[in-house]
Amino acid sequence: MSRLSLSATLRQGLIAGALGLALLGPAHADEPLKVVTSFSILDDMVSTIGGDHVAVTSLVGPNGDAHTFSPKPSDAQSLAGADLVVVNGLQFEGWINRLIEASGYQGDVVVASRGIKPLAFDGHHDDEVADDADHDHDHGDADHGDADHDHGDADHDHGDADHEHAEAGHHHHGNLDPHAWQDLRNGEQYARNIRDGLIEVDPSHADDYRQNAARYIEKMKVLDTETRERLAKIPEADRLIITSHDAFGYFAHAYGLKLLAPVGLNTLAEPSASDMAQLIQQIEQNHARALFLENMSNPALVQQLHQETGIAIGGTLYADALTPDGEGSTYLGMFRHNVDTLVDALEGGH
Numbered sequence: 001m002s003r004l005s006l007s008a009t010l011r012q013g014l015i016a017g018a019l020g021l022a023l024l025g026p027a028h029a030d031e032p033l034k035v036v037t038s039f040s041i042l043d044d045m046v047s048t049i050g051g052d053h054v055a056v057t058s059l060v061g062p063n064g065d066a067h068t069f070s071p072k073p074s075d076a077q078s079l080a081g082a083d084l085v086v087v088n089g090l091q092f093e094g095w096i097n098r099l100i101e102a103s104g105y106q107g108d109v110v111v112a113s114r115g116i117k118p119l120a121f122d123g124h125h126d127d128e129v130a131d132d133a134d135h136d137h138d139h140g141d142a143d144h145g146d147a148d149h150d151h152g153d154a155d156h157d158h159g160d161a162d163h164e165h166a167e168a169g170h171h172h173h174g175n176l177d178p179h180a181w182q183d184l185r186n187g188e189q190y191a192r193n194i195r196d197g198l199i200e201v202d203p204s205h206a207d208d209y210r211q212n213a214a215r216y217i218e219k220m221k222v223l224d225t226e227t228r229e230r231l232a233k234i235p236e237a238d239r240l241i242i243t244s245h246d247a248f249g250y251f252a253h254a255y256g257l258k259l260l261a262p263v264g265l266n267t268l269a270e271p272s273a274s275d276m277a278q279l280i281q282q283i284e285q286n287h288a289r290a291l292f293l294e295n296m297s298n299p300a301l302v303q304q305l306h307q308e309t310g311i312a313i314g315g316t317l318y319a320d321a322l323t324p325d326g327e328g329s330t331y332l333g334m335f336r337h338n339v340d341t342l343v344d345a346l347e348g349g350h
C-alpha cells in the first residue's frame, strides 16, 4: 500500500496512509479476537477457552432454537467483522453457509464437531455411523483424548466423510444427529477443535488457549465420570425418557438411557395425529417414567402427551441452547442441570 500511495496523487496517498494507520494502529495490538459462534453452547465454550483474548457474539442466543432460526441483516454484519467463526456442523445450522457467503466473511470456520463419531438417526438411536467419520490428523494432539474412550468404538478413525464438506452439502449421509454436545466426550473434542482454531488465528496466545482448554477438558472428564456413576444407579427398566424433539440421542447413547420424542432431530417438524397415537402407545407399552420439556422448544406436544398418558412432567432439560442466566448459562452447568433433572425424575418415581 505504501508503494502505491507514493506513486499516487497526494490526496490518494493521504487516504491510503489513513487506512494504513487504521489497520495497523495500536487498537489492533491487544484488541480481543472477534469470534462469532452459531449458537449459545459454542459461545460459552469459546469464551471459556479464549478468556480475555476473545469477544464472542452468538448468532442464536440463549433459549434460542437454531433449527428454526432465520438470520437478520445484522447477523451478516457480525460475520463480516469476525476474526473467526465457530459452528457445530453435522447440518445443525442449515442456514449458516448461505449466511457466511452473503456476509463476505473469508476467514477460518471451525467445525466444532469435527472428528466426533456421528450418530445416525432413523427414528431411533441404536445405530452408529460405522466407519464414516473423518478423523483429521492435521492438528498434532487433536485425537489423543480419544485414547481413553472405553465404549468400544476402537475403529474410530477410518472412512471418508469430511464434516466440513458434508456441511457444505457436497456429501449426503442421510440423517446425522447434530446434537453431539450432549455427550461430554464429544464436548472434549469440541474444546480441542476450538482451541486449535483459536491458536491458528491468534498464535501469540497459544499457551493460554492450551491451558484454558486443558482445564476445561479436565472438568468435562470429571463430570462425565460423575454422570455415568449417577445414571448407572437407575434401574434399566426406568431409563426411558420422553423429550420434545430428539436432542438427547448422544446423551442416551453415552449414558445408557432410552428416549422417545414426538418429533425427530428437527424442531421444525410437526407430528401427525397418527404419529402421536403411535408414540402414546409406545410410551404406555414401555412404561416411560417421565416426560421432559426443553428450554428452547414449544411445550405443547409434551403437555399433550402428559394429558393423554398421565405420565408426570419431570422438568425442563436444556437441549439446544443455554439459558440467559443461572445454572444453565454454561455448558457444564447445562449438563449438570440435565443430569440432576433426569436423576430426580427417574428416582423420584419410586
Ligand SMILES: [Zn+2]
Pocket: 067, 179, 245, 246, 247, 265, 266, 267, 319, 320
Ligand atoms: Zn435440536
